[in-house]
Amino acid sequence: MAEARSNALSVCNVVKVFGSGPGAVTALNDVSVNIEANEFFTLLGPSGCGKTTLLRLTAGFEQPTGGEIFLFGEEIENLPPHHRPVNTVFQHYALFPHMTVTENIGFGLKMLKWNASDIQARVSETLALVKMEAFATRKPAQMSGGQQQRIALARALAPRPKVLLLDEPLSALDLKLRQAMRQELKTLQRETGITFIFVTHDQEEALTMSDRIAVMSEGQIQQIGAPLDIYERPLNRFVADFIGDTNFITARIAAISGSKATCTAGGGLSFSTPMVGEHSKGDTVTLALRPEKIKLKAATARAKGSATIANATYLGTDTTYEIALTRDVMVTARDQNIAAGMGRFNAGDRVSLEFAAGSARMLTD
Amino acid sequence: MKRQRKGFVLGHYPGMNLWTALFFVYLYAPMLVLVVYAFNDSDRAQIWRGFSTRWFYKAFANDSIQDAAINSLIIAVCATVVATTLATLAALAMARTGEFKGRSATLGLISLPLVVPEIATAVATLSFFAVIGFQLGLLSIIVAHTVFCIPFAFLPIRARLEGMNDTLEQAAGDLYANEWQTFRHITLPLLMPGIVAGAMLSFIISIDDFIITLMVSGAGATTLPLYIYGMIRQGITPEVNVISTVMLGISIVFISAYWFMTKGDDHTTTH
Amino acid sequence: MVVIGIFMVLPMMILVVFSFLEADPYGGVEPVFSLEAYIQILYEIDFDDTVVFNPIYLNIIARSVGLALVATFGCLILGFPVAYFITRQSPRNQNMLLYLITLPFWTNLLIRTYSWILILAKNGVVEQPLLALGIIDDSLGMMYTNGAIAIGLIYTYLPLMVLPIYASLEKLDFRLVEAAHDLYAGRLKVMREIIVPLAMPGIIAGCILVFVPSLGAFIAPDLLGGGKKLMLGSLIQLQFSSSRNWPFGSAIAVCLLALVMISLTIQARSAGKRRAMEG
Numbered sequence: 062m063a064e065a066r067s068n069a070l071s072v073c074n075v076v077k078v079f080g081s082g083p084g085a086v087t088a089l090n091d092v093s094v095n096i097e098a099n100e101f102f103t104l105l106g107p108s109g110c111g112k113t114t115l116l117r118l119t120a121g122f123e124q125p126t127g128g129e130i131f132l133f134g135e136e137i138e139n140l141p142p143h144h145r146p147v148n149t150v151f152q153h154y155a156l157f158p159h160m161t162v163t164e165n166i167g168f169g170l171k172m173l174k175w176n177a178s179d180i181q182a183r184v185s186e187t188l189a190l191v192k193m194e195a196f197a198t199r200k201p202a203q204m205s206g207g208q209q210q211r212i213a214l215a216r217a218l219a220p221r222p223k224v225l226l227l228d229e230p231l232s233a234l235d236l237k238l239r240q241a242m243r244q245e246l247k248t249l250q251r252e253t254g255i256t257f258i259f260v261t262h263d264q265e266e267a268l269t270m271s272d273r274i275a276v277m278s279e280g281q282i283q284q285i286g287a288p289l290d291i292y293e294r295p296l297n298r299f300v301a302d303f304i305g306d307t308n309f310i311t312a313r314i315a316a317i318s319g320s321k322a323t324c325t326a327g328g329g330l331s332f333s334t335p336m337v338g339e340h341s342k343g344d345t346v347t348l349a350l351r352p353e354k355i356k357l358k359a360a361t362a363r364a365k366g367s368a369t370i371a372n373a374t375y376l377g378t379d380t381t382y383e384i385a386l387t388r389d390v391m392v393t394a395r396d397q398n399i400a401a402g403m404g405r406f407n408a409g410d411r412v413s414l415e416f417a418a419g420s421a422r423m424l425t426d
Numbered sequence: 427m428k429r430q431r432k433g434f435v436l437g438h439y440p441g442m443n444l445w446t447a448l449f450f451v452y453l454y455a456p457m458l459v460l461v462v463y464a465f466n467d468s469d470r471a472q473i474w475r476g477f478s479t480r481w482f483y484k485a486f487a488n489d490s491i492q493d494a495a496i497n498s499l500i501i502a503v504c505a506t507v508v509a510t511t512l513a514t515l516a517a518l519a520m521a522r523t524g525e526f527k528g529r530s531a532t533l534g535l536i537s538l539p540l541v542v543p544e545i546a547t548a549v550a551t552l553s554f555f556a557v558i559g560f561q562l563g564l565l566s567i568i569v570a571h572t573v574f575c576i577p578f579a580f581l582p583i584r585a586r587l588e589g590m591n592d593t594l595e596q597a598a599g600d601l602y603a604n605e606w607q608t609f610r611h612i613t614l615p616l617l618m619p620g621i622v623a624g625a626m627l628s629f630i631i632s633i634d635d636f637i638i639t640l641m642v643s644g645a646g647a648t649t650l651p652l653y654i655y656g657m658i659r660q661g662i663t664p665e666v667n668v669i670s671t672v673m674l675g676i677s678i679v680f681i682s683a684y685w686f687m688t689k690g691d692d693h694t695t696t697h
Numbered sequence: 698m699v700v701i702g703i704f705m706v707l708p709m710m711i712l713v714v715f716s717f718l719e720a721d722p723y724g725g726v727e728p729v730f731s732l733e734a735y736i737q738i739l740y741e742i743d744f745d746d747t748v749v750f751n752p753i754y755l756n757i758i759a760r761s762v763g764l765a766l767v768a769t770f771g772c773l774i775l776g777f778p779v780a781y782f783i784t785r786q787s788p789r790n791q792n793m794l795l796y797l798i799t800l801p802f803w804t805n806l807l808i809r810t811y812s813w814i815l816i817l818a819k820n821g822v823v824e825q826p827l828l829a830l831g832i833i834d835d836s837l838g839m840m841y842t843n844g845a846i847a848i849g850l851i852y853t854y855l856p857l858m859v860l861p862i863y864a865s866l867e868k869l870d871f872r873l874v875e876a877a878h879d880l881y882a883g884r885l886k887v888m889r890e891i892i893v894p895l896a897m898p899g900i901i902a903g904c905i906l907v908f909v910p911s912l913g914a915f916i917a918p919d920l921l922g923g924g925k926k927l928m929l930g931s932l933i934q935l936q937f938s939s940s941r942n943w944p945f946g947s948a949i950a951v952c953l954l955a956l957v958m959i960s961l962t963i964q965a966r967s968a969g970k971r972r973a974m975e976g
Binding site: 121144149155157216 | 870872873875876877878879880881882883886890891894895
């Protein structure tokens with residue numbers, strides 16, 4: 062497998078079934094993904110989508126029912142966790158309660174039979190990396206959640222794993238701390254050059270930190286791409302819906318020219334989008350249109366293509382408007398509050414809608 | 427689907443299944459042997475001669491065994507009733523008074539017989555009876571058993587009481603029940619499973635007790651365990667196997683009932 | 698509460714008082730202060746009133762402590778893997794296994810010990826087939842040995858070891874085991890560095906719970922040791938019955954209680970230290 066060798070981690074056709082018989086649950090259904098060296102890769106999805114299972118298979122806590130996993134070209138899916146040069150940062154830290162911070166961080170090195178002075182040096186270095194030098198002699202129970210989180214990170218980084226697995230490491234922290242840690246994790250990843258595989262259900266976390274994101278649902282990967290791709294060019298309804306807010310618009314293909322299509326929808330709307338999948342003229346497709354891509358202009362009641370604002374919600378930075386295009390087609394638009402005040406429009410106002418070419422995306426389903 | 431691969435299973439240690447199996451053999455084989463030997467045809471208890479139920483008839487027809495069994499029952503019933511009542515009162519008193527000075531000392535006191543070797547309790551009780559000039563006999567055994575049974579009755583009752591929500595009692599008070607009515611209609615019914623569990627433990631402890639009984643029984647007051655001990659010491663007929671099997675059966679029935687009654691009720695299983 | 702106090706504490710106090718009195722040769726005590734009972738543990742008073750060191754009772758104490766230690770370690774070695782095994786089962790099976798472990802403990806101790814006579818005795822369950830098959834020609838003489846007593850003690854107190862260890866292993870966060878494996882610890886290292894240290898409160902509690910009653914055991918040494926291999930429990934019983942030396946029996950009982958208190962204090966100390974350590 063030449064392709065597998067060039068990647069930090071290659072997951073090939075992995076299947077994981079828990080239990081057997083009629084009660085069996087398929088957690089991963091034929092998942093394949095390649096993660097490059099030095100990448101900050103995020104597995105994003107709702108709970109139960111299989112992202113944590115994929116992480117646990119990589120760490121070695123579970124064995125796949127089928128498929129292969131390669132780490133820098135070496136097949137690892139049958140190796141026990143302690144023979145894999147991979148370390149994990151656990152969701153609830155899993156620090157050893159009977160050991161000090163120093164002992165916790167040095168544990169992996171001790172198991173790798175490093176000598177004491179090397180362990181000491183590496184522990185100090187790692188403590189400095191996570192800015193926790195002052196806590197070396199503490200026990201886990203004597204520290205706050207955020208401090209424990211840093212120690213858990215240090216413990217997993219100390220043996221310099223080839224791949225670091227992070228299982229929702231920020232989910233137990235409060236908002237401010239979480240935001241600060243995002244930046245720090247990203248910096249750490251760049252400084253150490255270690256491949257990070259990060260599991261989260263938080264789209265903001267995924268978008269801000271990742272080089273690439275795999276969006277997962279129901280045991281399958283829905284889309285893999287850079288944050289920009291995932292947000293701007295969602296492949297299907299699930300991805301468009303899970304990340305950010307989206308208007309789903311049912312439209313008809315009016316014309317196809319090369320890889321572009323022109324689609325029309327109720328209320329006299331017309332969109333130019335790239336073609337996705339096998340469709341021909343006259344087919345009905347679903348388009349995704351982000352609310353902030355819609356520009357609103359005041360219009361007179363008679364103006365062609367204008368619509369009525371049904372509802373306005375003030376959100377601070379923005380105001381969202383629900384706009385009735387026809388009696389049963391509604392779209393949501395988001396308008397930044399540049400001027401002081403509650404927003405530019407009120408319920409009942411007539412507006413006309415504008416959007417840049419390519420801002421609507423045709424979905425595969 | 428591919429077959430399940432045989433990989434590394436976390437937390438599994440090779441041989442631990444076999445070890446556990448052997449452990450249970452060790453735990454149950456002696457009891458099984460005893461039951462089998464109750465059907466021994468031989469005149470000597472320890473040497474197997476062939477299958478027979480004849481010793482069952484002999485044992486049940488034996489007058490001294492019957493007397494001993496009746497003594498055991500009288501003692502166990504009396505000790506159980508008194509110990510359970512006292513334990514219930516103690517548990518209630520403790521719950522009512524809440525945190526008081528010496529609370530943990532009292533708790534320690536009640537559980538004293540659980541940690542002190544039984545022989546020490548036995549001779550201490552004997553000395554106590556000697557000092558107050560208490561006549562040794564059936565009554566002295568009952569008193570000694572009662573004291574020894576209290577902690578066993580106390581633990582499940584207290585556990586039940588601690589798990590109980592006192593807003594229920596407040597609600598009853600709110601609905602015009604006086605203190606006695608509240609106790610009669612709310613507290614007692616809720617406490618019942620704990621009391622029954624405590625009573626069952628007391629009964630088993632009393633009927634099985636040997637060492638304390640040995641020390642504080644006078645002449646003439648023989649219980650089943652004392653009778654069995656005598657038989658073992660005297661060189662033995664399979665009669666002893668028969669009585670032992672019957673007593674084993676009684677204990678198992680009681681304990682199983684206790685276990686499955688308190689199962690799912692986490693409060694009574696923790697001390 | 699007062700009733701309980703009277704019947705539980707008073708007898709113990711009387712026992713202490715008795716141990717400082719003189720023996721009545723017809724049983725009971727004479728109300729005369731004397732340290733003789735304690736002296737008798739170590740020394741023998743000859744007919745000509747010379748005091749001679751007498752190791753007989755010291756030997757019995759040593760044998761009791763020794764056998765109790767053997768029983769404790771035997772229970773630990775037998776019981777720990779089983780306690781661990783149980784925690785790895787489904788909750789339903791855990792409950793069932795705990796029931797099976799608890800059950801024998803509540804059955805009659807005398808009967809359970811007696812059943813070992815059937816097994817170990819001359820011509821018993823073990824020897825009979827071996828003799829019949831000609832593997833052995835003569836009795837193995839398994840009864841009335843320290844080994845027989847140890848088997849009986851282990852058998853009697855095994856559940857007291859398994860249950861507290863189970864209780865602390867059951868609270869063990871299994872993610873710690875995963876974390877240790879993740880950090881390159883193999884199975885044995887995980888056991889030594891993570892599982893055993895975190896189960897330590899249960900292990901200590903189990904050891905105390907086995908050690909204390911083993912020390913004062915009466916039935917096992919009496920039935921399986923044939924009354925010849927005396928332990929503290931049987932010695933005390935003897936003094937209060939056929940030997941009719943109540944003060945001496947009381948003195949030994951007081952020594953036994955002292956040993957019990959010492960081991961309980963050690964346990965409380967280590968538990969307290971642990972709590973302080975883990976914050």
